[in-house]
Each structure stands twice: as C-alpha cells, then as structure tokens.
Amino acid sequence: MIIVGAGIVGMSAAYFLSQAGWHVTVLDAEAPAAGATGAADGAVSVASKKAGPLMTLAVAGADLYRRLSKQGVLTDEFVSRPTFVVATEKHELPLLERHAAQLREAGVSLRDLGKQDLDQVLGAVAPGAMAAIEVQGDGHAIGYKVVERFRRIGSFIVKRNSAVGGLWYRAGRVVGVETQHGHEPADAVLIAAGRGSASFLGAKDVIRPRKGQLIITERGEGRMPLFPGPLMSCRYLLSKGIQPGAGESRSRSFGLVIDPLQTGQFLIGGTREDSADGGSTDVEAVRKLLSEAVSLAPALASLRVLRVFAGIRAATRDGLPIVGLLAAHDNVWIATGFEGDGICLGPLIGQVCQQLICGEPLDVDISALSPKRFPEAIAA
Numbered sequence: 028m029i030i031v032g033a034g035i036v037g038m039s040a041a042y043f044l045s046q047a048g049w050h051v052t053v054l055d056a057e058a059p060a061a062g063a064t065g066a067a068d069g070a071v072s073v074a075s076k077k078a079g080p081l082m083t084l085a086v087a088g089a090d091l092y093r094r095l096s097k098q099g100v101l102t103d104e105f106v107s108r109p110t111f112v113v114a115t116e117k118h119e120l121p122l123l124e125r126h127a128a129q130l131r132e133a134g135v136s137l138r139d140l141g142k143q144d145l146d147q148v149l150g151a152v153a154p155g156a157m158a159a160i161e162v163q164g165d166g167h168a169i170g171y172k173v174v175e176r177f178r179r180i181g182s183f184i185v186k187r188n189s190a191v192g193g194l195w196y197r198a199g200r201v202v203g204v205e206t207q208h209g210h211e212p213a214d215a216v217l218i219a220a221g222r223g224s225a226s227f228l229g230a231k232d233v234i235r236p237r238k239g240q241l242i243i244t245e246r247g248e249g250r251m252p253l254f255p256g257p258l259m260s261c262r263y264l265l266s267k268g269i270q271p272g273a274g275e276s277r278s279r280s281f282g283l284v285i286d287p288l289q290t291g292q293f294l295i296g297g298t299r300e301d302s303a304d305g306g307s308t309d310v311e312a313v314r315k316l317l318s319e320a321v322s323l324a325p326a327l328a329s330l331r332v333l334r335v336f337a338g339i340r341a342a343t344r345d346g347l348p349i350v351g352l353l354a355a356h357d358n359v360w361i362a363t364g365f366e367g368d369g370i371c372l373g374p375l376i377g378q379v380c381q382q383l384i385c386g387e388p389l390d391v392d393i394s395a396l397s398p399k400r401f402p403e404a405i406a407a
C-alpha cells in the first residue's frame with residue numbers, strides 16, 4: 028500500500044492501515060507535516076463547524092482523539108478544553124443563538140454565558156463581551172506532533188523527498204506510483220497529498236488554496252489573565268462561512284480566534300485568503316488581527332509578538348472534503364480538501380480510510396464527501 032502525503036491525514040491512515048496488517052509506505056515530496064499540518068493552529072473544534080456533515084464528523088473526530096488519548100496512542104498529544112464563541116455586539120446575538128441551536132441539535136454540550144457568567148468564567152479577559160457560548164468537548168492537538176507520534180508508534184515506512192508525479196499503470200490497472208526516483212509498486216494507493224492532490228484530479232478548480240496567517244505572542248506571565256479555552260469571535264463564523272452574513276469578502280476575510288497555548292503563549296488567528304503564496308505574511312493582515320484581538324482582550328496589548336507565519340489550506344469548491352474511491356479505479360482512494368478542519372478530522376479520516384480500504388463497515392457516514400460529486404474532475 029502506498030500513501031501519497033505525510034500530513035496528518037496520510038500519517039493517520041498509515042497508522043490504522045499498518046495496525047490492520049497492511050505493509051504501508053508513505054511518500055512525501057518534502058517531509059512529514061511539511062504542508063498545512065505543520066502550519067496550523069490545532070483546534071480540535073466542533074464549535075467552528077458548519078451544521079451538517081462537517082459538524083457531525085467533528086463530533087466523531089473529537090471523540091476519537093479522546094479515545095486514542097485514553098488508549099495511549101495519542102496520550103499527551105490531545106488536551107480537552109472548551110471553546111468560547113463570543114458576541115461583542117448586539118447584532119451578533121441572533122447569530123450566536125442560531126449557532127448554539129445548531130450545535131445542540133448535533134448533540135454538543137453547551138453552556139450559555141450571559142454577562143455575569145462571562146465575568147466568572149473569563150474574568151477580565153474580554154470585558155467587552157456581551158454573551159458567549161461555552162462549547163464543551165472541544166480540544167487541542169498540534170498537527171506535527173500527532174504526525175510524529177504516529178510515525179514513531181506505527182509500523183510503516185516514510186520516504187521523504189519522494190514527490191509522486193502520477194499513478195503507474197499496467198494493462199489499464201494501477202500497479203503503483205511514479206516518483207522522482209522511479210516506480211514504486213503497490214497493490215493499492217491512497218492519495219492524501221493536501222493541496223498536492225489537485226494534480227491527481229482531472230480538473231484544476233476542484234481544490235483551491237486558501238492561505239491563513241497566524242500570530243504567536245510571548246508568554247503571558249501574569250500580564251494576561253488566564254482563561255480555559257480559545258475565544259472565537261462571531262465574525263469567525265462569518266469568515267469561515269459557518270453562518271451566513273454580509274460584509275465578508277470571499278477573497279480575504281478575517282475571523283478572530285485567541286488561543287491560549289499550553290506554553291503560556293497566545294496564538295492569534297487568522298485570515299482566509301484566496302492565495303497560494305504560502306510563506307508570506309503582510310502588515311495589513313497582522314495589524315487588523317492584532318487590533319481585533321486587543322479590542323476583544325485588551326491585556327494582550329502588553330505582550331510582544333514573537334512570530335507571524337502562514338500556511339495554505341486545501342479548500343474544495345463546495346467546502347466539504349473529498350474522501351473515497353477514485354472513480355474508474357478499484358484500488359485508488361483519495362482523502363483531501365480538509366481546508367481548516369484537517370487537524371480535527373485527520374485521525375478520524377485516517378481510520379475511515381483504513382475501514383474503506385479493508386472493506387469494513389464505516390464508523391461514520393461519509394456519503395457527503397464522495398468524490399463522485401465532482402464527476403468532471405475525478406479523471407486522474
């Protein structure tokens with residue numbers, strides 16, 4: 028079995044497939060976690076999902092993190108913590124209510140926080156907050172650390188600097204892949220190459236790059252009040268298209284999250300930009316994010332910014348990932364297009380790929396993610 032791509036999806040699949048007895052080799056054009064997985068915040072978050080398949084899958088994704096953590100597979104790599112979705116303006120209150128109702132319908136435990144509860148739970152962090160929902164059952168996992176854990180405990184081979192240029196056919200059937208170093212034979216192939224998966228599809232516009240810029244501060248060390256989980260602005264829900272709303276540009280939008288990291292630092296994110304220019308950050312975006320962050324949590328102004336970085340998410344045309352058997356093949360699968368949700372969904376999708384490939388019943392319904400919804404594109 029060959030897996031193309033050593034991001035969180037490919038490495039999770041490699042772990043579960045090797046556990047199921049497959050001999051797995053993972054090929055990466057660069058190195059494990061070289062793509063979006065290494066440039067992400069690690070929100071394992073149901074709070075940030077659109078109602079429907081993604082929200083349902085995120086609930087299952089967070090549950091699997093908890094199970095793997097208990098079983099020793101991801102111990103210390105997953106931290107449970109709530110997310111606070113915060114409204115600071117009156118017109119955001121109906122949006123917050125609607126999102127809360129959708130989360131409740133998906134079976135997520137929530138607590139409504141009015142002004143008084145906010146003071147108790149978030150203290151002096153966000154004095155301007157009018158109301159919030161505390162979304163319980165969320166968590167945090169650092170993508171590259173999850174990948175490294177799977178690499179260490181899984182019985183599979185990872186080859187770096189092994190870009191896959193295409194599928195290798197014999198008598199009309201895939202018998203492996205073509206790499207920069209020659210052919211690699213395989214009885215089955217899983218394409219989990221993030222935005223690199225686009226080159227395995229016939230049409231170019233199914234997967235598009237969505238850049239995200241993130242900011243890391245120094246440690247708070249008493250200057251920033253502590254709070255138990257990330258603050259997510261209502262505007263984030265608009266920026267990600269989770270809730271409908273006006274005023275958001277599709278080509279570049281800002282959705283504020285202030286994430287208290289275990290190190291005592293704060294991660295401030297992020298942008299969603301139609302751009303493939305992965306490494307670059309810009310003053311305008313950083314200025315806007317910092318200004319929104321300080322307006323929600325004024326004590327942040329006393330901290331220095333240590334680092335600003337950017338990564339590229341692989342977004343699909345309809346906002347849902349693509350997972351399943353690649354049409355016209357009986358031994359080539361694809362799992363890609365996780366946009367801003369792949370850290371949350373990575374292990375779950377890795378397990379789903381193992382179940383699909385082994386012909387086992389699936390733990391979750393992935394019919395909405397079928398590659399068949401893009402018939403013109405799945406031509407490899």
Ligand SMILES: Cc1cc2nc3c(=O)[nH]c(=O)nc-3n(C[C@H](O)[C@H](O)[C@H](O)COP(=O)(O)OP(=O)(O)OC[C@H]3O[C@@H](n4cnc5c(N)ncnc54)[C@H](O)[C@@H]3O)c2cc1C
Nearest residue numbers: 032034036056062063064070191221223239338369370371
């Ligand atoms: C700024 C930012 C913030 C994010 N925050 C979060 C978050 O808080 N929570 C969350 O759930 N998600 C988040 N995400 C999204 C998450 O990082 C991605 O959805 C996830 O990492 C995708 O994993 P993947 O394995 O599909 O792809 P990737 O991690 O991109 O891995 C693909 C791998 O394939 C390799 N590759 C590509 N082409 C080829 C080829 N032809 N041959 C061989 N190898 C190839 C690449 O080198 C890469 O290593 C964020 C993303 C960004 C950019």
